[in-house]
Amino acid sequence: xxxxxxxxxxxxxxxAGVLVMTGCxxxxxxxxxxxxxxxxxxxxxxxxxxxxxxxxxxxxxxxVKLTTTSGSDTANPKIRAGVQAGNAPCLAQMAYYSIPSFxxxxxxxxxxxxxxxxxxxxxxxxxxxTSPGGQxxxxxxxxxxxxxxxxxxxxxxxxxxxxxxxxxxxxAAKKVHDADKSVSFGFFGTDDVGNYAGLVSxxxxxxxxxxxxxxxxxxxxxxxxKVATYWQDLITSGGVRTTPRFDxxxxxxxxxGKILTMIGASWNxxxxxxxxxxxxxxxxxxxxxxxxxxxxxxSGGSASVVVKGCKYPxxxxxxxxxxxxxxASLNFLSSPTIGGLYPAAxxxxxxxxxxxxxxxxxxxxxxxxFAKSSALVxxxxxxxxxxxxxxxxxxxxxxxxATGSKTLPAVDAEVQAATLSDMKKRGISASAx
Numbered sequence: 001x002x003x004x005x006x007x008x009x010x011x012x013x014x015x016a017g018v019l020v021m022t023g024c025x026x027x028x029x030x031x032x033x034x035x036x037x038x039x040x041x042x043x044x045x046x047x048x049x050x051x052x053x054x055x056x057x058x059x060x061x062x063x064v065k066l067t068t069t070s071g072s073d074t075a076n077p078k079i080r081a082g083v084q085a086g087n088a089p090c091l092a093q094m095a096y097y098s099i100p101s102f103x104x105x106x107x108x109x110x111x112x113x114x115x116x117x118x119x120x121x122x123x124x125x126x127x128x129x130t131s132p133g134g135q136x137x138x139x140x141x142x143x144x145x146x147x148x149x150x151x152x153x154x155x156x157x158x159x160x161x162x163x164x165x166x167x168x169x170x171x172a173a174k175k176v177h178d179a180d181k182s183v184s185f186g187f188f189g190t191d192d193v194g195n196y197a198g199l200v201s202x203x204x205x206x207x208x209x210x211x212x213x214x215x216x217x218x219x220x221x222x223x224x225x226k227v228a229t230y231w232q233d234l235i236t237s238g239g240v241r242t243t244p245r246f247d248x249x250x251x252x253x254x255x256x257g258k259i260l261t262m263i264g265a266s267w268n269x270x271x272x273x274x275x276x277x278x279x280x281x282x283x284x285x286x287x288x289x290x291x292x293x294x295x296x297x298x299s300g301g302s303a304s305v306v307v308k309g310c311k312y313p314x315x316x317x318x319x320x321x322x323x324x325x326x327x328a329s330l331n332f333l334s335s336p337t338i339g340g341l342y343p344a345a346x347x348x349x350x351x352x353x354x355x356x357x358x359x360x361x362x363x364x365x366x367x368x369x370f371a372k373s374s375a376l377v378x379x380x381x382x383x384x385x386x387x388x389x390x391x392x393x394x395x396x397x398x399x400x401x402a403t404g405s406k407t408l409p410a411v412d413a414e415v416q417a418a419t420l421s422d423m424k425k426r427g428i429s430a431s432a433x
Contacts, residue, residue, distance in 0.1 A: 037312045038063045039319065041304070042078060043093035044071045045141075046270075047332035047339030054328050055319060062315045071246070072098060072302075076388070083107050083308045090310035091320060093141065095302045096129040097194065097383040097391070102305070103132050104385040109306040110135035114317040121325055125379035126344040130303045138305030139320035140344035142333075144265030145373035146198045146288050146297045149272065152362065153282040154260045162286050166230060169261075169289045173239030176260060184238065186261040187253075188231050189245030190398040193391045195264060198297030199231075200224045201381045202290065208384035208419075209433070215384055215423060218433030220416035228408035235401065235408075242402040251275040263288055265299035266370040270340025273360040280360050285369045287376075296376035301344065327351050336360070342370050386422045393418045 041052070041064050052066045069075045072095045079102070082088030094102065102108050115136045119127055126140035150162065158176050163169040173185035189195050197207065205223030209216045218224065234240040241259070243250055253259045254276050262268065272283055288296055304320035306313050323329050325345035333339035334353045343349065354367045384390065397411030406414075416432065423430035 036061045036063060037315055038065055039091055039310070039312050039316050040065045040067060040089040041091045041093075041319070042067045042069060042075055042089040043304070044069045044075060045093065045302075045333055045339045045341060047335065050332035050338070051323055051329040055322060059319075062312075062319060064319055076102075079307055080105075080107060086309065088307045088309055090307060090312060091138075091304055091316040092307055093302050094138070094305045095194075095300060096126070097197075097300075097387050099130060099137060099303065099305065100132045100383055100385045101388045103135075103137060107308050108137040109308050109310050109313055110137060111306045111313050111317050112136040114314045115139060115321075118317075118321045118325075121321075121346060122344050123346060126301065126303070129301070130305065138303045139317065139324050141302045141304055141324045142267060142341040143344050143374060144194070144198070144267055144298050144300035145342065145370050145377055146195070146202070146263065146265050146299050147366075147369050147373050148286045148288045149262040149264060149268065150284055150286060151254070151257070151260050151279065151282050152284050153279075154257050157257075158260075160260075162284075163289050164287070166289045166291055170230070170234060170239065173234055174237065177238045181238065182258060184241040184259055186234075186240040186263060187243050187245075187250070187259055188235055188240055188398075188401075190242050190402045191244040191246050191395065192299070193394040193398070194300045195245070196227070196394065196398075197381070198265070198299035199227045199263070200297075201378055202288070202295050202297035203227050204295075204378075206381065206433070207390070208382055208387070210382070213429060215428060215430040216433040217384070217416055217419050217423070217430055219390070219419060220413045221433055224412050225409050228412050232401075232408040242398075248275070255279065265301075266342035266373070267300065267340050269358075269361075269366055269370075270336050270338070273337060273358075281362050283361050284364055285361055285366045287369065287373060294376055295378070296373040298374075298377045298379075298381070303344075324348075327353070330354070336366075342367070342374075384419070384423070385428060386419060386426065389422050390415060390419045 048066055052064050056063050076098055079088055079092050112135050122140045130136055130138045130140055158179060160172050163172050176183055176185045203223045203226055205221055207219045235242055306316050310316055325348055330343055330348050330351055331353050333341045334343055336358050357363045357365050393415045400406035401408055420430055
């Protein structure tokens with residue numbers, strides 16, 4: 001069977017947990033080469049330099065060469081091009097949603113045997129996210145339980161109580177915008193599809209699931225449309241504005257009191273102190289509003305995956321586990337003023353760095369809110385084998401929503417059709433949910 005056909009076959013059953021790499025005996029583990037080796041790690045979390053420096057000082061036989069990028073949008077193309085050229089990094093940070101696509105395209109190295117000893121140290125659903133098709137391809141790094149960030153000073157100014165439901169959120173948005181047309185209660189991130197996925201998951205939606213040997217696509221489903229209609233109404237009324245989440249231009253809007261809330265993942269908590277230091281003590285964190293019953297969503301999260309062609313997979317896995325679970329490393333990666341990650345390693349959730357009061361948030365122990373949110377996330381959410389193209393389609397659609405030329409429900413319908421078409425072109429059995 002050709003590599004291309006094998007990758008298509010794998011993609012068809014990734015979420016079903018069935019390994020169909022015909023002609024492969026699977027990962028049998030790798031011997032740790034004696035003597036010093038150097039592995040290249042490609043990642044984007046702020047704080048990696050500090051972690052790598054400690055590792056390199058304490059591990060002369062396994063040296064790590066760090067290459068940083070701005071995020072998955074730049075890292076993923078580098079990995080794809082590197083594998084093709086034969087010069088890919090040995091290890092790379094990768095968003096959970098990208099892993100199925102990279103496995104389907106035969107771009108990651110299975111390290112099931114090498115990683116097995118660490119399996120029990122991580123939240124089960126994050127381990128499953130690194131193990132599509134029954135093989136493990138890396139070590140989980142962080143999760144993204146969602147919360148609501150809000151400016152308490154501005155809430156007091158407008159007489160707003162913290163909303164606990166989406167109905168209350170919409171009412172507060174109308175009150176604020178009616179009082180000052182230049183102010184929006186929140187925003188819809190036009191470059192953050194993961195946040196939208198978390199909102200849909202909270203509402204009980206599923207974009208992709210597996211039924212036997214077939215993928216079911218539910219992007220244009222009642223639950224997804226419920227979320228789309230809700231946010232489109234807020235956008236149309238001016239209660240929330242459309243803006244890129246990951247553009248520096250958003251921070252002056254917070255600083256000027258033009259945006260009062262942010263629905264976002266745990267890893268957003270370090271962005272406000274870093275970019276709006278003048279509002280120290282004003283912001284707080286609360287559970288994200290719900291639809292009437294306690295529920296939350298997850299946005300993003302990533303793993304350290306071993307890339308196809310890595311010469312030293314055992315060493316890469318050893319470093320990845322230390323990077324993502326040791327207190328020395330997470331003092332950098334999870335610091336509220338540095339990396340801001342909420343770790344996937346179970347024992348790490350007891351470290352001081354993720355159990356401290358944060359001055360920026362009025363002395364609140366924000367990690368307690370992340371823990372509450374995490375407990376309410378439906379961890380059965382699955383990303384399909386062509387999610388990267390789905391993400392691109394959503395991004396294009398959100399850009400059109402920002403200009404007013406499309407609505408979010410229309411984008412749902414278009415992305416559903418594009419995802420089904422892409423799957424079928426790749427020989428993957430799929431149908432609408």
